[in-house]
Each structure stands twice: as C-alpha cells, then as structure tokens.
Amino acid sequence: MGPDPTSTETPQASTSESLAAGDVxxxxxxxxxxxxSGGYGQVLAAEDLQEGRRVAIKILRADAGSRDPAAMARMRQEAEILEAIDHPNIVEIYDVDEADAGEFMVMELLEGHSIDALLETEGAADPERVRPLVKQLLDALSAAHRKQVLHRDLKPENIILVPAPDEPGGERAKLLDFGIAKASEILDDDPDEGITLVKTRGGGFVGTPRYCAPEIAVGDPAGPSADMFSLGLVMAEWLTGKPRIEAEKQNRVLSILIQPTPLDVSDCPQAWQPWLSRMIAKDPDQRYPSAQEALDAFEALVEGGGADVDLAKTERQKPISNDQAFGGQVFGDDDVSETAATQVREPLELADIDDEPTQDYEEAPAFEDHGSNNVAMSTVRFVMIAAISCGVVLLLLWLARLFLGAN
Known part of the structure; x- marks a missing residue:
C-alpha cells in the first residue's frame, strides 16, 4: 500500500528490500x-528536495556489502571517477551518501534513449545523425584518458542520447556506467580519504564480451585503444543495425576475437569504412592509439575525405599493466581484499577530489609498453589449450577402447 497522499508527514526510507514511490x-x-533493479540494488528516479531537480539514484541494498564487499567499492570508484573527469558528454555525479536503506549515489537523470533502445525501435541510423555524436563521444573518452581512466565497458546500453540544451532539435551523447573502469593511479592521493578500491585476481574478465577488446578479453594489459575498439563496434552496429560479433557465448566470442580474420565493415557507409577498420582492428597496434587521434582521423576521413593518420609517426600510448593499475593493484569484479572490505565504510567526500587535470596522457609515467604481440600471444595460448584438450580426449577414447576390449 502506498503512502497516504493526504498525510503531512514524509515517509522515510526504511531497511526494506526495495524503495517505493514516496519514500525519502x-x-x-x-x-x-x-x-x-538487480540483485544488489535499484536505480530510481527521484526529486532532490533541496536543489529542486530530478535526479537518478543508484542504491545498494543494506545487505549488499555482506554479500559482495566489492560492490560498494565499485560504486565509490565510479563516483570518484565521474567527479574527476567532469565532462558534458559523461553523466554528472552529484552526491554519494548512505542511509538505513543502503549506500547510494546521486547522478544526473538522463531523459533520453540508449543506442540499444534506438537499434530496437529504429534500426540502422542515418550517418548524418551519428557523425556529431561520434565526435562528442571521442571527446569524452579523450577527457577520461587524460585522467588515466579506461572505460572498458562501452556498449550500446551505456550511451544515452538526450536533447542538446544549447541546440534546438540537436542531440547530446552521454556516456555512463564507469563501474568497471580502470585507472592507472588513485584519483584521491590521501589513503585515508575517499575510496579504497578492490583488488581482483589478475586476468579476470570484465566487460560485455561482444564489445570487449581482444586484449581485455584474454587478460592482457590494455590502453586507450581498447576503448576505441569497443566504440568502433558500437558505431558499426548503429550504422548498419547489425552487430560485428553475433555470438552470445563467451567462449565463441573469444574465439572470434583472437582469430586473425579482420572484422567486416563492408556493409558500413563507404566513407566510414577505413576509419572503422582501424578502430576495430584486433591488433591494438593497428588501432588509433588515442581518442584524440581517432577524432583527428574521423574528421579527415569521414568528414573531409582526406588521408588517414600515419600510425608509424604517432607516439603510442602505453597500456595499463595489471601491476600498475591504481598504484599497484588490479581492480574489477571478481574478488575483494580484506583491507578494502574494512575501509570502504566512510562516505566519499566529493569535495576532496582534485579537480585539476593530471599530466597529459602521453607524458604519464604510469604505463608499461608490452609490445605489439598481445593478440598474437593470446592466439598461441588458445591454440595450445585446444591442442592439449584434444590430446586428453583422444587419450580417454584410447583407454576406453582398451577397457572395452579387455571385457
């Protein structure tokens, strides 16, 4: 039963499993x-009574910490990252707090449609519509990369189109869900303030398989070009209405990702094909090394009909190695250290986050170059595992025949 609309009292949120309209x-x-809603919490539209605006609230249920201590750390990590980047094409974070009902994050409420929803209702998009939005998204990723943050989970569901506030009839792309982002350094340098992030097992898989870069899928270090790969897959799908990787099972997706055969873009608009081919190259060294260079190439190839960026003359941005992410720890979804589980209880003070940009990505010392053989080495590992598996099966068949013959 809902709240009494004639009551003068404001119903406060309790420790119940779910919050309902009217709770405060x-x-x-x-x-x-x-x-x-999901296993650990809810996403809610709410009214901020203090600021007089509509907001979105992501709340973890009160028992989420006991079921998965990493859940709180991931949410605090996302809040800190969003506050530090502060870009008009990335969802805005307003507050992080806790109540009896659970710990929650307050964000900008996006009243629009995801690319995923648009694909279902409208199918392939007009390239003229997509063009300015690609530039907005590349600018947003460039801002994230300057803060040493990789998104790692770009997919159609995580890109929302909303009306552009300063352009009648225009659209603004909003990038959201930095819940599994990885950064090369802690954004808040004081270990006693802000978040303590979670440590995971090296090589754990994160992200959505069909939009994941090969190096991430196999647990190799990843750099900004991994986000370029995912964005390229999303744009190719939006332009054609067809995903580049149609497999759903993770092992099949992995098989496609590590095969040397390039992903096909022949059904994409002709002017976009050279740019998309470079964006979704399976070898990281064949992709654009940064969002800015992908943007420069986009303007030259797709908009201007000019020449592509010469990758041989560009300085590669090095991948974030597992032992360098966030000051020597690896972060993701699998596991949480005991230290993190006991230190994520204090509310995050957003005012303590340093809003000044870090040094330029190209100059950042926190990246380690692992060469151009990541995908090739992953292919070798996959082939070796397959060969060993076949050998074991053949051995078992031979033993079975011996056993049956003896009887």
Whole structure:
C-alpha cells in the first residue's frame, strides 16, 4: 500500500528490500519511480528536495556489502571517477551518501534513449545523425584518458542520447556506467580519504564480451585503444543495425576475437569504412592509439575525405599493466581484499577530489609498453589449450577402447 497522499508527514526510507514511490532518503531525495533493479540494488528516479531537480539514484541494498564487499567499492570508484573527469558528454555525479536503506549515489537523470533502445525501435541510423555524436563521444573518452581512466565497458546500453540544451532539435551523447573502469593511479592521493578500491585476481574478465577488446578479453594489459575498439563496434552496429560479433557465448566470442580474420565493415557507409577498420582492428597496434587521434582521423576521413593518420609517426600510448593499475593493484569484479572490505565504510567526500587535470596522457609515467604481440600471444595460448584438450580426449577414447576390449 502506498503512502497516504493526504498525510503531512514524509515517509522515510526504511531497511526494506526495495524503495517505493514516496519514500525519502535522508530527508532530501523523494523517490518518484523505479527505473530498474538487480540483485544488489535499484536505480530510481527521484526529486532532490533541496536543489529542486530530478535526479537518478543508484542504491545498494543494506545487505549488499555482506554479500559482495566489492560492490560498494565499485560504486565509490565510479563516483570518484565521474567527479574527476567532469565532462558534458559523461553523466554528472552529484552526491554519494548512505542511509538505513543502503549506500547510494546521486547522478544526473538522463531523459533520453540508449543506442540499444534506438537499434530496437529504429534500426540502422542515418550517418548524418551519428557523425556529431561520434565526435562528442571521442571527446569524452579523450577527457577520461587524460585522467588515466579506461572505460572498458562501452556498449550500446551505456550511451544515452538526450536533447542538446544549447541546440534546438540537436542531440547530446552521454556516456555512463564507469563501474568497471580502470585507472592507472588513485584519483584521491590521501589513503585515508575517499575510496579504497578492490583488488581482483589478475586476468579476470570484465566487460560485455561482444564489445570487449581482444586484449581485455584474454587478460592482457590494455590502453586507450581498447576503448576505441569497443566504440568502433558500437558505431558499426548503429550504422548498419547489425552487430560485428553475433555470438552470445563467451567462449565463441573469444574465439572470434583472437582469430586473425579482420572484422567486416563492408556493409558500413563507404566513407566510414577505413576509419572503422582501424578502430576495430584486433591488433591494438593497428588501432588509433588515442581518442584524440581517432577524432583527428574521423574528421579527415569521414568528414573531409582526406588521408588517414600515419600510425608509424604517432607516439603510442602505453597500456595499463595489471601491476600498475591504481598504484599497484588490479581492480574489477571478481574478488575483494580484506583491507578494502574494512575501509570502504566512510562516505566519499566529493569535495576532496582534485579537480585539476593530471599530466597529459602521453607524458604519464604510469604505463608499461608490452609490445605489439598481445593478440598474437593470446592466439598461441588458445591454440595450445585446444591442442592439449584434444590430446586428453583422444587419450580417454584410447583407454576406453582398451577397457572395452579387455571385457
């Protein structure tokens, strides 16, 4: 039963499993409706009674920490990353707090449509519509990379199109869900303030398989070109209505990713094909090494009909190695250290985050070059595992025949 609309009292959120319309968090955020829910929490539309605006709230249920201590750390990591990047094409973070109902993050409410939803309702997009949005997304990724942050989970669901506030009839792309992003250094240098991030087993798989760069899928170090790969896959799918990788099972996706056969872009608009081919090259060294160079090439190839960027003359941005991510720890979804589990309880003070940009990505010392053989080495590993598996099967068949013959 919902709240009494004639009552003068404001119902406060409790420790119940789910929040409902009319509940209020911390005497400030009145819940309007549920936008989605999952095993650990909810995403809600709410009214900020203090600021007089509609907001989105991502809340972890009160028992989420006991079930998965990494969940809180990931949310705090996402909040800190969003606050540090602060870009008009990335969802804005307003607040992080906790209540009896659980720990929550308050963000900009995006009232628009995801590329995923548009693909379902409209199919392939007009290249003229896609063109300015690609440039916005590349600019957003460039800002993230300057902060030493890789998104690692770009997919159609994570790109929302909203009305452009300064352009009647225009659209603005918004990038969201930095929940599994990886950075090369802690954004808040004080170990006693802000978040303590979670440590995971090296090589753990994160992200959405069909849009994941090969080097991430096999657990190799990844750099900015990994985000270029994922964005290229999304744009190729949006332009044609067809995904580049149609397999759903992870082992099949991995098989396609590590095969040397290039992903096909022949059904994409002709002017886009050279740029998309470079974006979704399986070898990281064949992709654009940064979002800025991908943007420069986009303007030259797709918009201007000019020449592509000469990768031989560009300085490669080195990948984030597993032992250098966030000051020597590896972060993701699998596991959480005991230290992190005991230190993520204090609320994140967003005012403490350094808003000044870090040094330019090209000059950053926190990246390690692992050469151009990541995908090739992954292919060798895959072939070796397959060969060993076949050998074991043949041996078992031979033993079975011996056993049956003896009987």
């Amino acid at each position: 968090l911390n005497e400030r955020y009145r819940i309007v409706e549920e936008l989605g």
